[in-house]
Amino acid sequence: MAKSQALQTNMDVEYVLIYRFAKTDKATAIAKFEQLVQALASVGLATEVRNGEKHSLLLFVRVASEEHLFGEVYRSRVRDWVHGVRAAAPPKETREALENEPLYEAERLRIIYQLITNPVSEGGAGITPKEDGWKEVESIFALHDHEYNKDWIKKWSTSYFLTTEDLDDIRNRLGEKIAFYFAFTQSYFTFLVFPAVFGFSAWLLLGHFSAFYAIVNAVWCCVFTEYWKHQEVDLSVRWGVRGVSRIEVKRQEFAHEKEITDPVTGETVQMFPATKRLQRQLLQLPFALAAAAILGSLIATCFGIEVFISEVYDGPLKSLLVFLPTGILTIFMPILQGILTTFATRLTEFENYETHAAYEVALTQKIFVLNFITSYLPILLTAFVYVPFGTIIVPYLDVFSLAVKPFAENEKQLETPAAFAINPSRLRKQVIYFTVTAQIVNLGMEVIVPYLKRQGFSKYKKMQSERAAKNGGTAPDPSLNDTPEEAAFLSRVRNEAELGVYDVTTDLREMVLQFGYLSLFSVVWPLTAVSFIINDWMELRADAIKICIEMQRPIPFRADTIGPWLDSLSFLTWFGSITTSALVYLFSNDGLGPDGSPSSIKAWALLLSIFLSEHAFLVLRWGVRVAISKLDSPGRQKERRERFMVRKRYFEENLSEMSKLPKMAEAGGNIDRESLEEDARRSSLKTATPEDRFWLRQRGWKETTQVGKGYIEKAVVDDAASETKKEL
């Protein structure tokens, strides 16, 4: 009963702070803790403390009074309005504002999180976990809503498609940033239906390397990318976050070099010279080249070894040696990637960006470069080096492996180069590996490995405590002090404290890279989309499970886009138009590649097809963009309606002043004034300036009409007269 209740209630806790004092001496730890609790109290948060595991405290936080929270919410909404995120200002009466538009859970959690972490100058408590001053605060997390999580997973696992309401639900619970990931994946999944069906038909009817498939696929990729941009706007309006990326959030890690007076606001701002940052950014170039060189040479080496062993080498231990390159890759690739990612993060930190958004863009770009190399280079090598130049290059591989010679007969070895023929199925096999095997492995790694890890970890803990009990020692089990009523709840909190932090960009990256295979290489194996659609159905559910079970509840951040990944998507679509046309030209003759000698490939024809394909793609993209920009959508309509109402109200308010002016028509007619002004006007004709005299010659519009009438009549007479004369 206690357990189910523990799952039912979160004890009204908004956030839990883990305070770990293992590495701090007692006195400092106590002082720091007091400081922490005081800081939280100063921004209107109530606190409770309980024992945590291994020299840590669990500090529970909730708002002291709802009134404060409403104040904060109102302040946040006004800020949104001032930044243009909302069309209309929230009503001035706070209570009314909240009744009109109730808080959703993610908004509530976000605002409390900001209250805890925002700098003191901006009205927050300034608590930044693990950062200077708050090194003891290990993490801040909200508690899972287990009831909701259970329903969520149950619902998703029994439905094929997610509705917009499902996405709204995620947004209300987990915030817009995560909701955007799910919306993107769902949109991508829905869009995949077409290439899956079409790809399957193409696989049956057209075979591989069909130009027709390539064109349809390029159009699809382009439409999907552009449509997602359209949908993103729609969703951001629906969720009321359009433009939040414009609200700049300062990075606390930003180190300023000097302080200047902002010419705009007159405030003192911290500054870092742009030229200095540019110099640092230029380091990206050697970094990208070095990464490409390191990863590229590892991949190329393994590739070379593999080709050599499987297709040239015929010595002893072949069956074992075949696994050598895979082994090397499996061991070294993650290590290298880890090192390079760390390096990329360091480099981005060194570039010292002022805002979170700029930092994230810079980091994402670097990560994308790394992933681009590791994901696509092996296939690119096969397609554009191995197949066309295989017969030339492969014999040279022998040079690096002279050691093998003694084992082989001399004759045979010498014959090999001539006997070598490229393996035409290698490319397809590789694409299948990356689009099926690797995806499944990935999915498994995401769900099953953490599960096993968690199981193992809890077993280990149990064993440890049992051993400790056997030894008779009082193991520092924090749960001993728990009151029975809270025990189940606290044990749940302690478990959640051990979980990892969910990073949505990792999942987004995975989807974007998957899209890349479709855009770049699916012409090799049209069933690619079929594999992806199955994988993504599971991926969406697996991610939901991951968030619910294997990770701490994520902090609900706002976003109005999937961010820099959008550029990656566009880039992959563009690059796809190049690779696909090249693949089609190189391999479409028999679906198996050219005869293996580069002479049968016309370089000019290859380049021409790339050139034409790329430009056709650019024209297509322009057309799709124009067409999609014409589409209307509920979100856009909503936005326009809101802006229209605001505009109308302002206009009416401001022009009420206008009504005090005399009406145009009254003054223009001035028929009644005539008699009054008559004499004054006639007399003034003699004395006034030429301008006055000019304008006083005709009084009012009626007289102008009269005079004009006279001119017209006279003109006609003149004409008649001249005609009469001519006749004479």
Next chain:
Amino acid sequence: MAKSQALQTNMDVEYVLIYRFAKTDKATAIAKFEQLVQALASVGLATEVRNGEKHSLLLFVRVASEEHLFGEVYRSRVRDWVHGVRAAAPPKETREALENEPLYEAERLRIIYQLITNPVSEGGAGITPKEDGWKEVESIFALHDHEYNKDWIKKWSTSYFLTTEDLDDIRNRLGEKIAFYFAFTQSYFTFLVFPAVFGFSAWLLLGHFSAFYAIVNAVWCCVFTEYWKHQEVDLSVRWGVRGVSRIEVKRQEFAHEKEITDPVTGETVQMFPATKRLQRQLLQLPFALAAAAILGSLIATCFGIEVFISEVYDGPLKSLLVFLPTGILTIFMPILQGILTTFATRLTEFENYETHAAYEVALTQKIFVLNFITSYLPILLTAFVYVPFGTIIVPYLDVFSLAVKPFAENEKQLETPAAFAINPSRLRKQVIYFTVTAQIVNLGMEVIVPYLKRQGFSKYKKMQSERAAKNGGTAPDPSLNDTPEEAAFLSRVRNEAELGVYDVTTDLREMVLQFGYLSLFSVVWPLTAVSFIINDWMELRADAIKICIEMQRPIPFRADTIGPWLDSLSFLTWFGSITTSALVYLFSNDGLGPDGSPSSIKAWALLLSIFLSEHAFLVLRWGVRVAISKLDSPGRQKERRERFMVRKRYFEENLSEMSKLPKMAEAGGNIDRESLEEDARRSSLKTATPEDRFWLRQRGWKETTQVGKGYIEKAVVDDAASETKKEL
């Protein structure tokens, strides 16, 4: 004296309407005239009528009272603010608003023009010259300010560079749209200094077709285009028109197909189905193809004839026949271009756009295509058809001119194909022709021809009236009725009525096309920029003279950009990266072109250089864009300052409400409340929900600190204890 006074005063006239009744019968003409004057009076405009030339009336218009004008100005400024063109709302007191920010002349004229032409539903008089209902209203124009014009031309003709103040001056007089043209041309002129100097050095040191020159030139083109975009924003902020292109002006010619209720505003709006428009827009494709085919075949034919006659043909009359193609082009090209331009206008009208902006974009695109063909195709033909394939194609030209054979000796004629060698200087000569001769001719056409025309016209009129006088007939000279005081003024008005209407887009097009030569072909002849810088210095002055003397005073429209020409500029820069690399590859071997046989050109190398150059350009452009986006400017600062002030004010206004809430710190500390709540809390521990009991265990932050302290101390003790145990 009368003459100089006529030049000095405009009699306070704001606009002159020409009412021509030559084709209307007397009664209708009078009725219509009355209607016209009444309509003007109804919007608060005072009128005076005088006799015009040839069955026309001059209807003078000015505002009846300044109060009305101020009302209209205020209304216009509020509309700007509501559309986001102004950051802050104008002060509610009209008089105050105008004192803070006085009217400039162009604003005054624009507002009165809108008052005359805006539909009645929008508060205007709804008078649309030459449109249905107002066919008799031939034109509406403002009168020149001759004093100012004289000063303007004098000042410009004695200065090398125009300052921003000079441009401000134009904006104040002629409105932002024309000011943007001058600003663009001035900016282009300033930027030309670099390629002129560099081009001259390159011409001396590097010769033609230098790859180095090509790269520098591409960078320059790219920087110029991107910098202009940056500058445009700056200028539009300076002139307070940023965002005016967002204010959509309905076209009166728009024909709706059905009326629907706008889902946003609830108003009934006129609608034209987008799909139907798309179908009509698709006609652009056959139009572009047909235009390309017609103009292209004319150009190619003349080109072929010219090449044949000058380089193959050796028969009689050669010296005369050489001029044949030029003659054909001179006669047929303007005719064809005229027909196609009319057709493009018709097509654009048929596409039935709702707003002026959309109409202008659509028309500009078509005009650009036409101009692209006529301006660049001849050079493209020479560079990419004549030179590489000349030896193959030229002999075939003979086939079309068998008629020449009888005149020539048979032997000689048969030898010719073998003897033919391409003329390597043809390309350079052609580029020089287009960048020097054609520019000078153009400038002359713009200034001198209209001058001669005007002179001839006035001579003709004089002769005619003299002849009429000789015949004793009373020629319908309208000036006979003029009072002596007004005679000079009215004669000036009658002269201005005869002048043409200035169209700024023609001048803009000229500049953009000129830029195209620089971007596309200047590698052929690096002195191009030197020619342009001289030409443009004169062009700027000639345009000023043209506006002042040869054209009616233009209506001051607003704009915040040079509009669709910006896209043309970007396109030409991009296309330049393709042509330039191709030219360098084809001709850089000896500066004279390859040996004339296509076999020496490697197609793959050509395509590869194009491919690399284009992508290098795209990367460069991206870099330049990023770099320029970092630049700050006075305009941007001004805008940010204004928005900041508005934001600050709103924020303060709205958050004053917040101060009524209890302060965070007060509630958070809740030390004073402690004793009061103590008992209530203790007692509730037994009865409340688990949540309440959880949160009431520690009272206030001080108790949390105390409890936490206890845990910390205990934990340390535990550790010490276990350590002691281990030691045992």
